Amino acid sequence: MTGGMNHQNCLIRTVKPGDAEALLAISTSIISEGAYFIRVPEESEEMSPDQQREHIQKVLKNDRETMIVAEIDGEVVGSVDFRSHHLKRLAHTGSISMSVSENYRNMGIGKNLLKALLDWAEQHPHIEKVSLGVFSTNQRAISLYKRLGFIEEGRKIKEFKLDDNHYADDILMYKFVQ
Numbered sequence: 001m002t003g004g005m006n007h008q009n010c011l012i013r014t015v016k017p018g019d020a021e022a023l024l025a026i027s028t029s030i031i032s033e034g035a036y037f038i039r040v041p042e043e044s045e046e047m048s049p050d051q052q053r054e055h056i057q058k059v060l061k062n063d064r065e066t067m068i069v070a071e072i073d074g075e076v077v078g079s080v081d082f083r084s085h086h087l088k089r090l091a092h093t094g095s096i097s098m099s100v101s102e103n104y105r106n107m108g109i110g111k112n113l114l115k116a117l118l119d120w121a122e123q124h125p126h127i128e129k130v131s132l133g134v135f136s137t138n139q140r141a142i143s144l145y146k147r148l149g150f151i152e153e154g155r156k157i158k159e160f161k162l163d164d165n166h167y168a169d170d171i172l173m174y175k176f177v178q
């Protein structure tokens with residue numbers, strides 16, 4: 001993918017090694033929100049900038065993986081990544097994870113990132129099924145995934161214990177892309 005502007009003056013493009021620090025900053029801040037990912041803030045195992053750069057370089061060399069970022073006025077404000085499996089019987093599928101910085105949510109950036117990821121997957125014929133898991137409490141993410149054609153295939157009931165009295169299901173969703 002080369003990249004292109006959308007209506008919000010937001011550039012959607014493939015990741016580059018120089019994005020390492022910005023991506024780490026986004027993930028630190030989202031983990032500290034404490035609402036959307038499995039690890040709680042004190043369990044965060046963050047990569048160093050060098051490790052993140054190496055990870056990006058590996059992704060760029062691997063046609064089963066990609067990472068796409070959203071940039072506004074030169075600042076990386078969101079990303080989506082796709083990872084698939086090296087085992088033959090799982091290599092036709094893979095899963096995505098995505099995040100947009102808090103101040104930039106609900107502006108369509110997530111939608112543009114996910115559309116770009118699905119375009120990328122369609123252009124890689126060995127990828128047939130794109131999967132993801134989302135907390136049942138994360139209505140914004142669920143509505144985005146449904147709008148782009150993801151379907152719930154099942155859920156792990158009370159998979160996440162949020163506090164003494166509150167649980168979330170792990171909703172498993174998929175989309176066929178070929």
Ligand SMILES: CC(C)(COP(=O)(O)OP(=O)(O)OC[C@H]1O[C@@H](n2cnc3c(N)ncnc32)[C@H](O)[C@@H]1OP(=O)(O)O)[C@@H](O)C(=O)NCCC(=O)NCCS
Binds near residue numbers: 100109133139143
């Ligand atoms: C989930 C996330 C990536 C979506 O990105 P985004 O840029 O905010 O998404 P968009 O603006 O493209 O779309 C959000 C959609 O949710 C809708 N929405 C917002 N709040 C909502 C709510 N409380 N309930 C239902 N829908 C909601 C918006 O209306 C919009 O839908 P529309 O396009 O049909 O109007 C982003 O919010 C984020 O990073 N959240 C924190 C991390 C996270 O949850 N990651 C996903 C883990 S599985």
